[in-house]
Amino acid sequence: MAKTPRSSNTPDSVAPQLKQHTGVTQEYGTIVKLPNGLTESVCKKSVALLNQTLADTMTLRDMYKKHHWQVVGPTFDQLHLLFDKHYEAQAELVDIVAERIQVLGGVTLAMAADVAEETRIPRPPRGREPAVVQMSRLAQAHEMIIIAARKNAETVADTGDSGTNDVLVSNVLRTNELQAWFLTEHLVAVTPTPTA
Numbered sequence: 001m002a003k004t005p006r007s008s009n010t011p012d013s014v015a016p017q018l019k020q021h022t023g024v025t026q027e028y029g030t031i032v033k034l035p036n037g038l039t040e041s042v043c044k045k046s047v048a049l050l051n052q053t054l055a056d057t058m059t060l061r062d063m064y065k066k067h068h069w070q071v072v073g074p075t076f077d078q079l080h081l082l083f084d085k086h087y088e089a090q091a092e093l094v095d096i097v098a099e100r101i102q103v104l105g106g107v108t109l110a111m112a113a114d115v116a117e118e119t120r121i122p123r124p125p126r127g128r129e130p131a132v133v134q135m136s137r138l139a140q141a142h143e144m145i146i147i148a149a150r151k152n153a154e155t156v157a158d159t160g161d162s163g164t165n166d167v168l169v170s171n172v173l174r175t176n177e178l179q180a181w182f183l184t185e186h187l188v189a190v191t192p193t194p195t196a
């Protein structure tokens with residue numbers, strides 16, 4: 001194999017060591033005990049719940065960008081902007097949830113292929129869908145995350161993990177409830193059905 005060309009003047013001590021494959025230093029699903037006053041089993045339980053939340057949140061985040069790009073129709077401008085605004089908030093959530101996992105000594109899911117295997121949100125088609133279908137799909141994903149966040153918040157409150165409870169309620173639940181409201185108000189018929 002040909003050697004990477006390198007100036008003969010470069011001392012070995014400062015030459016970049018580019019081919020390093022030392023393997024995984026912490027397996028996914030394991031916990032490193034940190035001084036946070038929580039037992040390893042409590043952290044492990046919270047991390048598992050948070051990684052599911054993370055997979056679903058990353059999927060919803062990316063669905064917002066898909067719909068931001070692909071939306072069409074007379075409400076294009078408004079929805080194009082709304083979808084991107086919600087994408088940004090979901091991206092912030094992703095970071096908050098992921099860093100909570102690391103705070104607990106866990107390992108975050110990170111790559112798209114792993115997220116695709118773990119998320120419970122139905123996979124949308126690659127092709128373009130009408131705006132109302134996009135919004136229905138997003139609303140369904142929000143509700144799945146909302147239901148899980150409420151249930152998981154109670155679970156981690158019972159184990160004493162107040163920090164994760166706060167993330168699930170103050171960040172995940174509140175953001176998704178708000179975005180679900182903004183979305184579904186767009187699905188109300190412009191002309192109400194007259195009552196008899």
Ligand SMILES: [Fe+2]
Binds near residue numbers: 068084
């Ligand atoms: Fe954009």
